[in-house]
Every structure is written in C-alpha cells, then in structure tokens.
Amino acid sequence: MKKVIKNLSLITLVLSFLLIGCATDQDDSNSDAENTVKSKLPHIETDWVEIGYIKDGMPVITFDTKKALKTLSANMKKYGGVNETYTSVYVVSSDDGYNLLFQGDTYSTSFFVTTVKTPAKLATSGVSSVLVAARRITCTTSDCAHESTGCAVKYDHDNHDLPYCSPCNNGGKCTKTDISNSDVAVNVF
Numbered sequence: 583m584k585k586v587i588k589n590l591s592l593i594t595l596v597l598s599f600l601l602i603g604c605a606t607d608q609d610d611s612n613s614d615a616e617n618t619v620k621s622k623l624p625h626i627e628t629d630w631v632e633i634g635y636i637k638d639g640m641p642v643i644t645f646d647t648k649k650a651l652k653t654l655s656a657n658m659k660k661y662g663g664v665n666e667t668y669t670s671v672y673v674v675s676s677d678d679g680y681n682l683l684f685q686g687d688t689y690s691t692s693f694f695v696t697t698v699k700t701p702a703k704l705a706t707s708g709v710s711s712v713l714v715a716a717r718r719i720t721c722t723t724s725d726c727a728h729e730s731t732g733c734a735v736k737y738d739h740d741n742h743d744l745p746y747c748s749p750c751n752n753g754g755k756c757t758k759t760d761i762s763n764s765d766v767a768v769n770v771f
Contacts, residue, residue, distance in 0.1 A: 633682060633771050634673065634713040636697060641673035641680065641713060645771040654684050654691065654770045662759060664689055664722060673713065674730045676748075681734040682715050682771075690727040691720050694735035694745065715771065718760060721747035725754020732756065 634643040651668045658664040666689040673695060674681045680695035697711035716735070723733035733756035734748045747758040 629717045630714045631717055631771055632712055633695065633715045635709045636711040636713065637709050639710075641675075643671070643673065643682075643713075647671050650770050651684065655686070657770065658689075658691065658722070662722070664691075674734070676731060676734055676736065678736045680713065683730065683734075685727060688727060689722060689724045690733065691722040692734050693717065693720055694737070716745075717770070719745040720759045721756055722759060723750060723754060723756045726750030726752050726756070 633645055634641060636642070651671060655666060655668045658666060658668075666686040668684040668686045668689075668691070670685045672683055674683050674692075678694075679697065681692040682695050684691045694716045695713050696716075698714055699711055719735050721733045721735050726732040729751050732748060732750040732752070732754075735745055735758075736748050737743045737745055745758070747756045750756050
C-alpha cells in the first residue's frame with residue numbers, strides 16, 4: 583500500500599509540473615506572438631525600422647511625420663547636398679512592395695518598404711501586416727519629383743536582390759544613394 587501511495591504521489595507531482603509547464607508555455611507563446619514581427623524582418627538588409635501597418639488594405643504611418651519631414655530635410659541638405667524642405671510623406675504601392683515617399687516642391691526622396699505578416703491576434707483588429715522601411719538606400723530626384731512611381735527604390739530579384747532606382751517615366755535623372763555610412767536617415771523614423 584505504501585508503494586502505491588508513493589507512486590501516486592510521484593505521478594501527481596509529475597502531472598503538476600507538466601500542467602505548470604504547459605500553462606507557462608502558453609503564456610510565453612502569446613507574448614512571443616506579438617514580438618514575431620521583429621524576428622521576421624526581411625534579410626535583404628539589416629537596417630529596417632517599423633513605420634506603420636496595413637489596416638483594411640490601406641497603409642497607415644505610425645511615426646511622427648512632422649519630425650521626419652524636418653529631420654530628412656536637414657539631413658539631406660547636410661549630408662546629401664539637396665536643399666529641399668520636404669512637406670509631405672506617404673506610402674506608395676509598387677509592383678515590388680511599397681515605397682515611403684517624401685516630397686517637397688522640387689525634390690522627392692523614397693525609401694523601400696515591405697510588409698511583414700502580423701500574428702493572428704493582431705489581425706483580428708483589421709491589421710494584416712506591419713510596414714518596415716529599409717533606411718540604407720534612397721532614391722532622390724528633382725526631374726520627376728511628382729511621379730509617385732518614378733525614382734522609387736526597387737530590388738533586382740534576378741541579380742542577388744541588389745537595390746536600384748526605378749527610372750523616371752519622363753526620362754529624368756534619378757539618383758540612388760547608399761546612406762549606410764552617413765547620417766541621412768538618422769532620427770528620420
């Protein structure tokens with residue numbers, strides 16, 4: 583009889599540990615689900631930043647746009663030689679993903695944006711994807727600054743996913759800038 587009670591006590595103890603472990607794993611998986619977006623950032627570049635999300639099919643920007651416009655204007659003047667006061671920023675859809683387009687009176691500058699699927703928990707609120715921007719490459723133009731799809735950052739999937747700037751529809755000049763070693767994108771978003 584003592585042996586049976588001892589075995590039942592041991593079985594009860596093991597089951598208790600299993601139940602506690604399963605409950606802890608469940609709690610961890612719920613909190614991890616909210617952080618999976620950060621672990622699924624694209625591997626094209628290492629310098630990505632979350633800038634918004636897609637809700638009900640529409641891009642929504644979540645960073646401080648006034649600060650971003652002011653900061654990019656100052657940084658482009660200081661580091662890129664572009665004297666422009668950017669006045670608007672928005673997300674534009676392209677065949678490759680999206681671009682974050684900063685526009686001024688004379689110039690526009692774009693950053694490549696892609697989506698990362700959100701966990702099912704967030705998708706129930708209408709948010710289907712998080713928008714992340716690559717801060718290392720920009721495309722800037724004054725020749726087709728008012729074309730939403732001209733002079734946009736794209737990636738050549740046939741050439742090791744190297745970034746390039748799409749041509750202006752009007753044949754104007756579009757300048758690709760690798761800003762990974764400069765401070766152009768610092769504190770923009």
